[in-house]
Amino acid sequence: MKSSSRPQSATSLPRAPRDDESRRSSRYLVLMGIRIACFILxxxxxxxxxxxxxxxxxxxxxxxxxVVLANVGANVRRTGAENPERALPATPSAPFIPGQDAPVLRIEETRAVERPRDSSDGQA
Structure with missing residues (x-):
């Protein structure tokens, strides 16, 4: 998966279905108008x-x-659209050099410590 450092752009999103349908129907009507003109001429x-x-x-x-052009949606012809999912880089951000200590995160769980009850809680 390709990782990118720039934020996602709204222009990389596909067209809305309503806009896509309008574009396809107008293209169909233009081609049918050309067909009628050819027949009349x-x-x-x-x-x-x-x-x-x-x-x-x-x-x-x-x-x-x-008909073929009207049935082709915008997502079929569009190339280079960005995937909205973010990918982690395939390589580490800082190269590991042998002989040096690598940064390590340690997470330890501890038993919950019961806190002493305060007399101000209203309990005796």
Whole structure:
């Protein structure tokens, strides 16, 4: 896991589902508008020639492309997103030099000591 020393950025978060849906539907509608324009230009422009076939092919292929692009979410195409989990560095912060004492933390448990009762507690 990659460790980073900088704080997480709000821009590394994925898009909200509502914003992602709006972006995908607007892209779909734009491509369908281009398809309609291709179909109209194919019929209206005369004399018919090679461009008629190109416009007809675009009118046939664009719905497939529009549906595929509309179904691709933002998280599939996005690369380099940061993982929100923090990772510990793989190497120690200070190198250990043989012959020197390594810093050691010692934690010891002691038995709970019962404190003497004070006469001010109200008990006799």
């Amino acid at each position: 194919m019929v209206v422009i005369t004399p018919y020639g090679w461009y008629t076939w190109v416009l007809g092919g675009a009118a046939i292929v664009l719905p497939y492309i529009a």
